[in-house]
Amino acid sequence: MAADSILLQPRNQTDVKIDIIPSQPKTLTHLPKRPKVDLSFEDLKYTVNQQKSEKIILKCVSGQLRSGELTAIMGPSGAGKSTLLNILTGYKTRGLEGNIYVNNFPRNLSQFRKLSAYIMQDNQLHANLTVDEAMTVAAKLKIGSKKSKEREEIINEILDTLGLREHRSTMTSGLSGGQKKRLSIALELVSNPPVMFFDEPTSGLDSSSCFQCISLLRTLASGGRTIICTIHQPSARLFEMFDQLYTLADGQCVYQGSTKQLVPFLGTLGLQCPSYHNPASFIIEVACGEYGDNTKKLVEAIDNGKEDIKLGQPFPQRAKEVLNNGSEKYPETQKNLNENTLPDKFVNTPSNIHVGFEGIVTEVSKGVANGSSVANEKSENVDSSLLEDSISTTQQPRYGTSQLNQFFIVLKRALLFSRRDWTLMYLRLFAHILVGLLIGALYYDIGNDGNKVLSNLGFLFFNMLFLMYTSMTITILSFPLEMPVLLKENFNRWYSLKSYYLAITLSDIPFQAIFCIIYVTIVYFMTSQPYEASRFGMFLAACLLVSFVAQSVGLVVGAAMNVQNGVFLAPVMSVPFLLFSGFFVSFDAIPIYLRWITYLSYIRYGFEGTALATYSFNRPKLMCSVQYCHFKDPTTTLEELDMLNANYNIDIIALIAIFLVLRIAAYFFLRWKLKSNRA
Numbered sequence: 001m002a003a004d005s006i007l008l009q010p011r012n013q014t015d016v017k018i019d020i021i022p023s024q025p026k027t028l029t030h031l032p033k034r035p036k037v038d039l040s041f042e043d044l045k046y047t048v049n050q051q052k053s054e055k056i057i058l059k060c061v062s063g064q065l066r067s068g069e070l071t072a073i074m075g076p077s078g079a080g081k082s083t084l085l086n087i088l089t090g091y092k093t094r095g096l097e098g099n100i101y102v103n104n105f106p107r108n109l110s111q112f113r114k115l116s117a118y119i120m121q122d123n124q125l126h127a128n129l130t131v132d133e134a135m136t137v138a139a140k141l142k143i144g145s146k147k148s149k150e151r152e153e154i155i156n157e158i159l160d161t162l163g164l165r166e167h168r169s170t171m172t173s174g175l176s177g178g179q180k181k182r183l184s185i186a187l188e189l190v191s192n193p194p195v196m197f198f199d200e201p202t203s204g205l206d207s208s209s210c211f212q213c214i215s216l217l218r219t220l221a222s223g224g225r226t227i228i229c230t231i232h233q234p235s236a237r238l239f240e241m242f243d244q245l246y247t248l249a250d251g252q253c254v255y256q257g258s259t260k261q262l263v264p265f266l267g268t269l270g271l272q273c274p275s276y277h278n279p280a281s282f283i284i285e286v287a288c289g290e291y292g293d294n295t296k297k298l299v300e301a302i303d304n305g306k307e308d309i310k311l312g313q314p315f316p317q318r319a320k321e322v323l324n325n326g327s328e329k330y331p332e333t334q335k336n337l338n339e340n341t342l343p344d345k346f347v348n349t350p351s352n353i354h355v356g357f358e359g360i361v362t363e364v365s366k367g368v369a370n371g372s373s374v375a376n377e378k379s380e381n382v383d384s385s386l387l388e389d390s391i392s393t394t395q396q397p398r399y400g401t402s403q404l405n406q407f408f409i410v411l412k413r414a415l416l417f418s419r420r421d422w423t424l425m426y427l428r429l430f431a432h433i434l435v436g437l438l439i440g441a442l443y444y445d446i447g448n449d450g451n452k453v454l455s456n457l458g459f460l461f462f463n464m465l466f467l468m469y470t471s472m473t474i475t476i477l478s479f480p481l482e483m484p485v486l487l488k489e490n491f492n493r494w495y496s497l498k499s500y501y502l503a504i505t506l507s508d509i510p511f512q513a514i515f516c517i518i519y520v521t522i523v524y525f526m527t528s529q530p531y532e533a534s535r536f537g538m539f540l541a542a543c544l545l546v547s548f549v550a551q552s553v554g555l556v557v558g559a560a561m562n563v564q565n566g567v568f569l570a571p572v573m574s575v576p577f578l579l580f581s582g583f584f585v586s587f588d589a590i591p592i593y594l595r596w597i598t599y600l601s602y603i604r605y606g607f608e609g610t611a612l613a614t615y616s617f618n619r620p621k622l623m624c625s626v627q628y629c630h631f632k633d634p635t636t637t638l639e640e641l642d643m644l645n646a647n648y649n650i651d652i653i654a655l656i657a658i659f660l661v662l663r664i665a666a667y668f669f670l671r672w673k674l675k676s677n678r679a
């Protein structure tokens with residue numbers, strides 16, 4: 001029967017059934033075996049602190065999300081859908097009261113995150129990778145312990161099933177919205193998570209892509225997975241594809257149960273869905289108050305989510321039995337709730353198998369679904385070999401591969417991005433060569449001229465300025481641009497923050513080093529600084545370190561602030577360091593109460609290092625082409641700069657120390673930012 005024809009049927013013909021034919025074959029047989037997971041929550045209250053008051057966003061809602069079912073979380077805008085999803089995924093944990101259970105045991109968040117994947121609304125994909133590369137990275141990180149041939153089989157199977165095989169070599173930026181969504185799913189599917197959360201998976205998709213996307217989710221659910229997604233207002237055709245509906249209004253549950261029972265259930269409460277009206281639109285309209293204030297009535301009828309209109313019958317109430325050891329288990333199914341409020345024909349026994357984390361399979365009830373199309377479809381579609389029946393007792397590792405492997409995989413990916421982003425690389429190279437030649441031409445051959453020492457000091461200072469800005473501005477954007485992908489990948493346990501951070505911070509160092517060496521070589525020899533390998537080496541070392549420290553400043557600012565503040569603050573914050581570098585004011589002339597700033601100024605150490613490399617270490621007198629050259633003797637220059645007693649090694653050590661402190665600080669800022677994003 002054509003799917004749309006449901007709208008043309010009178011409401012009392014409840015046996016209308018749409019045949020959903022998933023567009024993709026289900027051949028996911030190579031995926032790692034994972035346990036089935038049922039999720040339930042009880043009296044969830046979520047509060048956020050506002051300026052002077054507290055705002056309750058979720059008001060003691062309860063609910064049940066079962067394996068093998070595709071559940072939609074719906075509700076008017078601002079009802080709390082995303083908040084509930086974020087709480088169920090474990091993305092938000094602060095300000096939360098109530099209980100969440102996994103297979104009837106209190107949720108252990110760390111364990112749960114290994115079993116679940118959260119696919120966020122905006123896909124969060126790296127634009128500079130092909131589909132194949134993205135899948136390979138995901139597979140290496142998530143199932144790195146498997147042999148590469150096995151990983152390849154898994155990737156092929158997923159890409160085939162999700163219809164992405166012919167797009168293997170397409171860059172992710174070139175994929176359509178629907179393909180991006182499928183790729184997001186494919187990346188997480190590599191580790192075969194038994195629970196998958198989707199935030200608005202159909203947003204931005206046309207109706208055909210929406211259908212494909214929900215078909216895919218349904219296929220995943222049919223394989224025994226627990227699939228939960230928020231959705232705004234699906235068409236009648238999409239709505240029918242969901243097994244279970246959880247509806248929120250103003251932070252409370254107004255309906256929980258089978259999508260097929262929504263209209264009859266509302267009917268029992270005197271809310272008749274008009275003929276030819278989309279039930280999904282109707283429940284939203286009811287929740288918005290378009291048919292009067294029914295929220296209280298609905299919340300009471302459904303006991304704020306404690307009831308479940310499953311195939312017309314309230315879900316058995318969870319009567320908790322606290323065991324001696326403090327854990328909870330569920331008694332036999334009861335079928336008592338709300339039977340008075342619903343017609344007898346809805347009464348049914350749900351099918352539900354609860355699996356404990358200890359591997360104990362507790363069969364709560366194995367009811368026969370009376371003519372249940374959902375159950376029948378499942379038995380047709382399920383490839384239950386995908387999911388094993390129990391959760392392993394052995395402690396699963398936190399990540400799919402070791403932290404060292406994670407580091408190398410992320411580093412390789414970051415280097416690939418740099419290679420792909422050749423415009424920026426060429427721009428940087430071009431800028432270093434061009435500015436080097438310009439400076440070389442401006443200060444041409446002045447290095448050994450006793451009459452041009454002050455100009456040469458200007459040259460030394462400009463080097464610091466140039467290296468500082470070019471290195472810092474590149475890295476300010478590193479973390480803000482990567483943040484959305486980092487949030488997703490880190491949350492979904494692709495890699496640890498340490499491995500990621502180390503890889504990202506090290507990935508740009510070789511490029512910056514090469515650009516710096518090119519620049520310094522050009523200017524050093526064009527300006528005729530002393531032709532001595534040791535002096536050149538010392539000069540270069542100071543310049544390299546200044547540029548690495550400036551890179552670190554960029555990373556700290558990028559990790560700690562948003563783009564707008566960072567782009568403004570980083571250059572402004574550098575001004576004091578430039579002022580106290582020793583070029584504008586000698587150390588003795590600085591007021592005592594401000595001298596401490598000079599100790600923090602990495603520009604000072606860099607400037608001092610290059611000045612010492614140029615004029616110290618018993619440099620012979622300079623040439624003088626005029627009658628009197630005040631700075632003919634290099635010692636005079638050092639004296640003038642208050643650098644007679646300066647020690648080159650201390651400058652280098654100070655630069656290394658500042659570099660390390662800043663890199664560590666950037667890591668902690670990044671960690672804080674990740675946490676605050678999830679608060």
Ligand SMILES: Nc1ncnc2c1ncn2[C@@H]1O[C@H](COP(=O)(O)OP(=O)(O)OP(=O)(O)O)[C@@H](O)[C@H]1O
Binds near residue numbers: 055082084
């Ligand atoms: N950190 C916060 N501070 C203050 N209010 C918040 C915060 N987070 C969420 N809210 C409020 O909680 C309510 C629910 O937000 P949520 O994003 O969960 O709604 P939603 O149902 O997903 O809405 P939409 O469909 O428009 O995305 C909204 O009124 C929102 O303004």
